Amino acid sequence: MEFESGAIPLADLDGPFDLQATLESGQSYLWDRADGRMYESMDVHGGDAWYETVVPPIAGVSDDRVVVRVRQTDGRLEWEATADAVPILTHLLRLDDDLTAILDATPDDPLLERAYDAYEGMRLVRDPPFACLVSFICSAQMRVSRIHGMQMRLAREYGDAVTVAGETYRAFPTPDQLAARTESELRDQSLGYRAPYVRRTAEMVADGEAHPTEALELPYEEARESLKRFVGVGDKVADCVLLFSLGFLEAVPLDTWIQTAIADHYPECDAGTYAETSRAIRDRLGGDYAGYAQTYVFYYLRAGGE
DNA sequence: CGCCAGGCTAGCG
DNA sequence: CGCTAGCATGGC
Numbered sequence: 001m002e003f004e005s006g007a008i009p010l011a012d013l014d015g016p017f018d019l020q021a022t023l024e025s026g027q028s029y030l031w032d033r034a035d036g037r038m039y040e041s042m043d044v045h046g047g048d049a050w051y052e053t054v055v056p057p058i059a060g061v062s063d064d065r066v067v068v069r070v071r072q073t074d075g076r077l078e079w080e081a082t083a084d085a086v087p088i089l090t091h092l093l094r095l096d097d098d099l100t101a102i103l104d105a106t107p108d109d110p111l112l113e114r115a116y117d118a119y120e121g122m123r124l125v126r127d128p129p130f131a132c133l134v135s136f137i138c139s140a141q142m143r144v145s146r147i148h149g150m151q152m153r154l155a156r157e158y159g160d161a162v163t164v165a166g167e168t169y170r171a172f173p174t175p176d177q178l179a180a181r182t183e184s185e186l187r188d189q190s191l192g193y194r195a196p197y198v199r200r201t202a203e204m205v206a207d208g209e210a211h212p213t214e215a216l217e218l219p220y221e222e223a224r225e226s227l228k229r230f231v232g233v234g235d236k237v238a239d240c241v242l243l244f245s246l247g248f249l250e251a252v253p254l255d256t257w258i259q260t261a262i263a264d265h266y267p268e269c270d271a272g273t274y275a276e277t278s279r280a281i282r283d284r285l286g287g288d289y290a291g292y293a294q295t296y297v298f299y300y301l302r303a304g305g306e
Numbered sequence: 307c308g309c310c311a312g313g314c315t316a317g318c319g
Numbered sequence: 320c321g322c323t324a325g326c327a328t329g330g331c
């Protein structure tokens with residue numbers, strides 16, 4: 001198999017774009033940097049590194065598995081892929097979002113202003129649902145770089161190999177492929193106590209008992225409850241899947257960094273329970289696009305901002 | 307060595 | 320309901 005190639009002029013987008021900030025901000029753990037320097041430079045933007053991933057079929061976008069490589073350079077998004085990557089990248093990197101309009105709809109707020117300014121052009125992602133679900137089950141009490149390493153390892157150990165232009169890429173394992181592993185095998189891949197969560201969740205999807213995309217039909221808070229059926233998925237992980245895969249841009253994952261931000265900047269939003277605090281901070285961060293604000297704040301604080 | 311990392315589950319009151 | 324002990328692993 002060989003690559004075809006092309007480029008997307010970034011001037012065509014509504015608003016700015018930053019590939020490095022988008023892929024290294026801890027939203028998606030499914031891309032890898034070809035130079036092996038993922039997460040080594042959170043403070044540097046506009047790098048021109050190549051990123052690569054194997055994309056499963058996406059309903060309404062692409063029928064086949066596609067290997068995609070992409071880099072940002074000279075105001076363009078250059079790509080190499082085993083099919084036309086334009087619709088795929090548009091989907092995965094939310095190139096169809098009007099970031100200017102989203103910024104305009106964001107409330108005036110010192111912290112948000114600093115965060116949006118620091119990582120101008122960062123977009124949310126639309127990860128494939130099953131892989132996103134597994135990624136964030138693995139994310140519990142884990143550093144960003146290790147979450148990424150775990151997903152790369154799962155792909156290397158259990159995913160299908162796809163060879164293109166002499167290089168071998170590994171697809172993220174399917175639900176069947178993960179459900180076929182034992183808990184102890186997954187523990188051996190350094191999943192720790194998350195191993196049974198991943199296995200049982202994969203089994204639920206493989207058996208048709210539940211699928212993460214069922215949440216798409218539901219209003220936001222019911223969608224969150226729907227995802228919590230999966231083992232290893234609580235409120236926070238459910239919000240991550242809703243935001244980074246299923247397009248619920250109002251979802252605000254209440255992780256440790258946002259809890260800190262609430263304590264330091266929005267103490268009136270601490271309403272006790274997750275659900276109530278979630279509503280309060282969602283309103284405070286602008287409602288419909290509150291998840292965008294959350295992700296900027298997360299990255300900004302984690303990189304050392306205040 | 308101790309502490310912490312994009313939390314969750316099970317079991318208690 | 321709300322609350323919390325226990326949970327794996329690796330980097331600093």
